[in-house]
Amino acid sequence: MNSKEERLQCQKLWAKNKYLILSHSSKIYLEIRTYLKQEEVSIVKVNEFIKQAVSLPEDKGQVTNALHHVWGYFKKFATKEEKDYFFEMIEEYHNNKYKIEDLIKEVKHLLKKYPNKYLEESTFINGG
Helix, strand or coil, X not given: CCHHHHHHHHHHHHHHHHHHHHHHCHHHHHHHXXXXXXXXXXXXXXXXXXXXXXCCCCCHHHHHHHHHHHHCCCCCCCCHHXXXXXXXXXXXXXXXXXXXXXXXXXXXXXXXXCXXXXXXXXXXXXXX
């Protein structure tokens, strides 16, 4: 694979995994972004970053940050009630009333109503 193809593969891998990574570590998220700006990039290195991020324990603050980014795809379309419910769920997630899976399920519900190919392909929403 030439460096141009490798860069393209790295960018595709990043696009699919960026919210999953963000949900685990904003530090690693920023490290990958910076890494991908380099002249030479490696798919192996990007995969190492991803593995490093997902090996970290669940951090509600990181998950919330990722969910806020995901919400950005719905904010122009969703109703006030949908927004209020989503953010209430996030708040209740911090109180252990909901699990991350419940929030992902709600995102999938919103995606049925407001399709978005980019989010639908995200490993954060649909797993590997």
